Amino acid sequence: MTLVKAGVVVLDCAEPEKLAVFYKEFLEGEQTDASANLVEVRGADGIRLAFRRDVNAVSPSWPRPENSLQSHLVFLVEDLDAAERRLVGLGGRPIETRDPAGPYEERGYTDPAGHSFTLRLVPITAPKQG
Incomplete structure (x- = not known):
């Protein structure tokens, strides 16, 4: 039996x-919960994210090396250009x-x-046909 059923990135x-x-x-999701200081959404694929009020919040400054990344999300997409236009x-x-260097086609935002x-392009995993 799994003890942890789900996680939320805040x-x-x-x-x-x-x-x-x-x-x-x-x-393409829905808001699932909200209070005075926290709002949670669930994406169409089930990913859960929450947003907590911090009146003193300072945006991360990545990619400047003198500041930390703090956190970083990666979303897998089938069409980088369409996803970029949307966001x-x-x-x-x-x-x-x-x-970027490496095996994946990706873009930062x-x-x-x-x-x-x-945004990282989902690699094609199906065998080549024909």
């Missing part, structure tokens, strides 16, 4: 209601425009509150 921010709307729309339309900002995240 991001601190000054305006949790606004940040929840950004992620709810991007993840920029919702208020996200690109932060990494060069091709920040949400409207400054938290960094990556």
Whole structure:
């Protein structure tokens, strides 16, 4: 029997209601819980994120080396360009425009509150046909 049934990533921010709307729309999900200081959303694929009010929140400054990353989300997508258009339309900002080293095609962004995240192209795993 599994003891832990689910986890939630919680991001601190000054305006949790606004940040929840950004992620709810991007993840095509729904708001599942809200209080005066915490808003939770669940994406269409089941991912759970929450946003906690911190009136003194300071946005992470990655990729500057003198500051820590704090946290970093990675979202797997099937179409990088379509996902980028969607999140920029919702208020996200690109932060990494060069091709990364490594086996994955990915791009870096920040949400409207400054938290960094990556869109990573889902690798094709099906065998080649024909």
